[in-house]
Amino acid sequence: MTTIAVIGAGITGVTTAYALREQGYDVIVMDRQRYPAMETSFANGGQLSACNAEVWNNTGTVLKGLKWMFKRDAPLLLNPAPTWHKYSWMGEFLYNIRNYEKNTVDTVKLAIAAREPFHRWAKQENIDYDLEERGILHVYQSKKGFEAGIKVSELLAKGGLERSTVTPEEIRTIEPTLQGKYYGGFFTPSDSTGDIHKYTRGLAEACERKGVTFMMDVEVSSIAQAGSKHRIQYISKLTGAPQHPESVEVDALVICAGVGSRKLAAMVGDRINIYPVKGYSITIPLEDEISQTSAPWVSLLDEEAKIVTSRLGNSRFRIAGTAEYNGENRNIRADRVNPLTEWVRYNFSGVSTENAIPWAGLRPMMPDMMPRIQTGKQPGVFYNTGHGHLGWTLSAATAEAVTALVHSSIKP
Structure with missing residues (x-):
């Protein structure tokens, strides 16, 4: 053999x-x-998200990164200390802006193709991983962001993914626990969430x-x-x-x-x-009835904050986000975790964050x-x-x- x-x-x-x-x-x-x-693969955001297949190689992401570079709690943070690996990777990243549309469409197709074997294996092996098939609600804080999202939807559609445009009122209907004010959003009912570790x-x-x-x-x-x-x-x-x-x-x-x-x-x-791009998450134990009823069941993606959420069963709430270019560094920084906690307090005030568990992991990213x-x-x-x-x-x-x-x- x-x-x-x-x-x-x-x-x-x-x-x-x-x-x-x-x-x-x-x-x-x-x-x-x-x-x-x-x-x-220990504690990521939990989203099985074809709707998040947009690659990062676009001018808007680069401009945001430059604006946020010296803001310690920014969604995207770059340690400017020079290393050949980091800056050669970034050079290739910029070169691949030309492939943004093609790579986004190809990624969507791959994400959709993954669904069938992924769910089939779980069923045939009887794996319990807190699967929630309630879709993903993509929300935008501003008109500018929302209009950019419309263009992304057109690319996703080319890859075979349909997501519907939703108004602020429809956002509340889809996820009634969400308290923050949002300009609009998109809903992808075919996406799902689960616990990657389990x-x-x-x-x-x-x-x-x-x-x-x-x-x-x-x-x-x-x-x-x-x-x-x-x-x-x-x-x-x-x-x-x-x-x-x-x-x-x-x-x-x-x-x-x-x-x-x-x-x-x-x-x-x-x-x-590959360059290691650090991401953070917090897992909130929902230890009381108020927290359990105040936490969302529908998965969320806040585009401007770069934060995603997943409900992992009745007793856990996962919030993840940020991107940090700082080499192979797994240190958990309080100033990077704090925006996740504050986002929960703003959007879901009834959820107790007292015992939130922080985590950091390194995404293995190619320049394209x-x-x-x-x-x-x-x-x-x-x-x-x-x-x-x-x-x-x-x-x-x-x-x-x-x-x-x-x-x-x-x-x-």
């Missing part, structure tokens, strides 16, 4: 492992964390039942060709004793390691120019905002990575795509 290593146990790695195993491959999943879904862990357990091997707490130190195979050298972190490199030989490998993919790609002679599903220079090397802020939304489609790519090159 053909053995394939999947490096990375987040949402893209686990969905890839599942898809490969379904096609009859012997699969080994490797990850530096002790459990699956402990990095960017889904990934549930699918990982299903993989194990099907015979997938998980090698956790291992740090990959090198990847080299060994005849027709690939030798992956790693250091295990399971014991406190001094560790010596160990290795495993596989027929092929798929790199799905999020922000770690750039380093792994360099080991096999490829350039995958498009995921990389491709082969490497070496035979038997494949990539499924670079999904940016849409890893949760796109994961099932890209897992099937990379599996088809593997299958066209290597039979089980």
Whole structure:
């Protein structure tokens, strides 16, 4: 049987492992964390959002970024300290403004294609992940923002997604708990929300039942060709004793390691120019009846604030947002978390934020905002990575795509 290593146990790695195993491959999943879904797949905004498929490569985003650069609580923040990686990435980002429309349309198509396998896998493996199929309500604070949203809707429609325009009165009808004043918005009933961590862990357990091997707490130190195979050298972190490199030989490998993919790609002679873009979330335990009835069930996306929400069952409310260009830095900053808390207080005053749990994760972003599903220079090397802020939304489609790519090159 053909053995394939999947490096990375987040949402893209686990969905890839599942898809490969379904096609009859012997699969080994490797990850530096002790459990699956402990990095960017731990506490994201929860939206399965084709309506949020607009890529960021547009002049408006750049101008907002320049305006916000020295505002510590701004939705988008750039640490201006120079590094070659950061500024070369930004140069490529600006270059790809020319591809804004095409990449947005292609991303919408991919997001829609992901829905069927995503929900099918959850049903056949009986995964409980707090799924809410109530749609996503996209709201705008200003007329200018709303009019820009109309143009985005036209691009989304080209990709096959229809979302309806809604008035302030209709916003209140769709989500009666929302207290803030908004100029208008859009509603996408076909989008949904859920807990990425619970889904990934549930699918990982299903993989194990099907015979997938998980090698956790291992740090990959090198990847080299060994005849027709690939030798992956790693250091295990399971014991406190001094560790010596160990290795495993596989027929092929798929790199799905999020922000770690750039380093792994360099080991096999490829350039995958991922930059880590930090995002923050807070998870609010809804511990009393007033908080539970005051929190929304319909998922929201506040365009100007760059904040999204998801209701995770009766007892949790997730709020996420912001983008911070500050390298591979996972520190949680109070001045970045505070806008999320204040947004909740403004829009849902009955929700107690006393015990809000903050979190920060690193989105693996390519300069053109498009995921990389491709082969490497070496035979038997494949990539499924670079999904940016849409890893949760796109994961099932890209897992099937990379599996088809593997299958066209290597039979089980």
